[in-house]
Amino acid sequence: MQTTISKLAASLASLPTHFKLASGDLIPSIALGLYQSPPNEAVDAIKVALKTGYRHFDTAWVYGNEAALGKAIRESDVPRSEIWVTTKLWNTFHAPADVEPIFNESLKNLGLDYVDLYLMHWPVAHKRGAYGRTDQELSENPYPTWQAMERLVESGKAKNIGVCNFNIRRLEKLMSHPLKVRPAINQVEMHFWNPQPEIVTWGQANDVVIQAWGPLSGSVGRHWLDKALNAPEIKETAEELGMTPGQVIISWHIQRGTVVLPKSVTPSRIIENFQVARLPDAAFERIEQAASAHPRVRLFDPSHSWGLDVFEEGTYQKR
Ligand SMILES: NC(=O)c1ccc[n+]([C@@H]2O[C@H](COP(=O)([O-])OP(=O)(O)OC[C@H]3O[C@@H](n4cnc5c(N)ncnc54)[C@H](OP(=O)(O)O)[C@@H]3O)[C@@H](O)[C@H]2O)c1
Numbered sequence: 001m002q003t004t005i006s007k008l009a010a011s012l013a014s015l016p017t018h019f020k021l022a023s024g025d026l027i028p029s030i031a032l033g034l035y036q037s038p039p040n041e042a043v044d045a046i047k048v049a050l051k052t053g054y055r056h057f058d059t060a061w062v063y064g065n066e067a068a069l070g071k072a073i074r075e076s077d078v079p080r081s082e083i084w085v086t087t088k089l090w091n092t093f094h095a096p097a098d099v100e101p102i103f104n105e106s107l108k109n110l111g112l113d114y115v116d117l118y119l120m121h122w123p124v125a126h127k128r129g130a131y132g133r134t135d136q137e138l139s140e141n142p143y144p145t146w147q148a149m150e151r152l153v154e155s156g157k158a159k160n161i162g163v164c165n166f167n168i169r170r171l172e173k174l175m176s177h178p179l180k181v182r183p184a185i186n187q188v189e190m191h192f193w194n195p196q197p198e199i200v201t202w203g204q205a206n207d208v209v210i211q212a213w214g215p216l217s218g219s220v221g222r223h224w225l226d227k228a229l230n231a232p233e234i235k236e237t238a239e240e241l242g243m244t245p246g247q248v249i250i251s252w253h254i255q256r257g258t259v260v261l262p263k264s265v266t267p268s269r270i271i272e273n274f275q276v277a278r279l280p281d282a283a284f285e286r287i288e289q290a291a292s293a294h295p296r297v298r299l300f301d302p303s304h305s306w307g308l309d310v311f312e313e314g315t316y317q318k319r
Pocket of ligand 1: 034266
């Protein structure tokens, strides 16, 4: 194992460690995802990650572990200025007057005076006090919410802002407004079963960096994750290169030009997932083609329960 790690470490430099955002800021290409990380386990996981070299953490108000992230950062010896912190605006707070107060609550939870990135968690506005009742108008036109987020950038409390789970139509519509701050990021479900090359290409053409959530296909249990780790294209590439299947998948994401957010609370996996390497072109192409060849599977689509067609992709196969 030691040989494998050193072999990989030797080629680490050949995958980008950062991507450049429209603001000019450099975002680390790999983050520790924190969805479904219980706060008590998250603190230790983040400390292991910081020791391993991770400098990017992806949380959200709704994950309930912002305070754990802040605590782990404070208890580490890594300066705040070297760490990239992302958190997200939950659906119930899209009314413009609600944005700054809930953002301040996130800052308080984190114990920080700024975040590096603040994301609109979904293109869906829920009416206050009525979870699940969707405000169709504000969801279809989130520009007023975006303007409230722009004011956070103006105040210096959010260095960058962006969105999650936007399809191209929704993003183009938002960007057709006279924005003061462009969306730096679109964070979307993206993995071997749902590779969305059209969003990757669109992001590159429009200077919006794409982040892959659920990159191991592990958001909804182990079924699709195990299937991905055992897919012949992944498994054989891993065997050929002396990598693990997880490392191959995470490397593939970065090589596509997307920021990757693997989640783990298991120390050995946190360390494993950070050992990425550039795949030979033939292996990369093989995985890229295999990912696009099978019917696409979307692991999480809340359209039905939220009463709004979030992705507008009738041709996709739901899981
Ligand atoms: N914006 C959004 O709407 C949205 C939605 C979902 C997720 N996200 C973000 O994206 C991050 C990642 O997504 P995700 O957590 O849903 O899914 P994921 O990273 O694809 O999968 C996480 C699962 O994979 C397991 N795992 C991690 N590394 C592994 C490895 N090397 N080999 C085998 N299993 C491994 C983890 O187990 P252990 O923890 O037990 O090790 C966990 O069960 C989230 O944490 C969150 O930050 C954003």
